[in-house]
Amino acid sequence: MEGHLMCSRKRLKLCHKKPIFRQWSSKIKFLDLPEDVVGPILSKLPPKEIVRTSVLSNNWKHIWTVCPKLRFDGNTMCTEDVTGTQHYTQKFIDNVNGVLKQYSGKVVEELGVKFEFDATLSEHLDDWVNFALSSRTKSLALDLLPAKFGLRPDRYRFPLELFDGESIFRLQQLQLSFVSLESPSNFCGFPNLKKLDLHVLRVTREDIQDMLSNCFNLEWLSIVRCHLDYAELKVVRPLPRLLYLHVAYCDISGIEFNAMILQTFVYCGRWIPFHLGHALAVKDARLYYSGKATLEFALNALPNLLPSVQNLILHSSLPLKTCSRRQFQVSSAEVSTTEVFCAG
Incomplete structure (x- = not known):
């Protein structure tokens, strides 16, 4: 037919x-x-x-092998098997390996893997990352978050040593969830990376700062539940193209970025000081605070941190004495939309 x-x-x-x-x-x-x-x-x-x-x-x-985008999701590929069983994991591995074998020698622009992490996956994940590099992949996503990740101390170690000079410059989008990241001594970041999504990443302050400091073309950055033992998240070099920054539920003591044209800033967590350099282009800010600091303190500090913000949403569960818009000492000419939610 x-x-x-x-x-x-x-x-x-x-x-x-x-x-x-x-x-x-x-x-x-x-x-x-x-x-x-x-x-x-x-x-x-x-x-x-x-x-x-x-x-x-x-x-x-073999017509299906011309598709340049591959996304492997255990929930859709192994629907008839019980999640978490050895048979479930092995079936997923066999299916992925079978497809990638057919794509040998072909260009794959995007490769995505979504599967609950299992130690038996580690060796195969290395092979799949190596396949992505040899297939000239521009977008790589590894979502390995288990249903109960708090009970798993082990993580997949992302093999940065497999990247050579050509593949480092080729990668434009990277998503890493529930992995461990250790930078080799000769690693120089991803110069052409435009989008970076880090979720539940095990990484040291030095390694993440070195990587971010060398992502000169980064436009979109999200860092969620990447704990740095209450150290400061600081990027020394400017990020001249960064437009979107999202930091949520990370154990950090402060944020310091030099993002000159940043337009959207989203933060979730306890009150910490942050400095975004001369980010006078920030139009939208969404801040979700919790912790011991008072709401009055946050409202008094924000005008200095976000001097030119136009639309601000502040959702706070901080303890407060009073709550009114008049407490927010920012000129209405500078802020076109201000929403304050208090739950304390």
């Missing part, structure tokens, strides 16, 4: 000053479409459905 696209057109001719319509149909085979058209179409499907297209026709046996 071959799929085809039907298109009909009408031609207008003049005969004795009377219009005559002729209609014809032409068949355009799906396989005749160029790979740069077929790939984006197939990329809209999950990997399991993409592979299934191979049974529709002998001519379609």
Whole structure:
């Protein structure tokens, strides 16, 4: 069975000053479409459905391998098995390895793996990261967060040593969840990285600061539950392209960034001092505070920290004596929208 696209057109001719319509149909085979058209179409499907297209026709046996984006999710690929069992994990490993084998030598723009971390995955994860580098991947995502991550002291060690000069410059998006990160002595960051998403990362203050200080083209940064033992999260070098910064529930003592054109800043956690350099372009700020500091203290400090913010949402569970908009000492000409939520 071959799929085809039907298109009909009408031609207008003049005969004795009377219009005559002729209609014809032409068949355009799906396989005749160029790979740069077929790939984006197939990329809209999950990997399991993409592979299934191979049974529709002998001519379609390998058509699914032109898809440049691969996303492997244990919940969708192993729906018939019990989560957390050895059979469940092995089935996922076999499925991923089977697909990647078919993609050997092909360009894969995006590679994503979402699966609860298991120690038996470590060796295979190294192979999958190595595959991504050899396939010239620009976007890499590893979401290994277990359902009960608090009970797991072990993490997958992300193999930065596998990155060479070419792959370091090629990577543009990186998402790491529930991994351990240790920078090699010769690691110089990701110069062309535009988006970085770090979630429940085990990393030292020195390693994360060294990495961020060398991401010169970073535009979007999220750091969630990455504990630094109450040390300051400080990036020495400027981040001249950073537009979005999100820091949430990290054990840190302060934040210091030099982000000149930062437009959105989101923070969740206890009150800490933060300095964003000359970030006069900040338009939106969303702050969710909890802890021992008083709300009055936060409101008095914010005008100095965010002097040009236009839209501010402050949600606080801090203890307070009174709560009113008049306590917020920022000119209404500078702040177009101010929302204060108090739950103390």
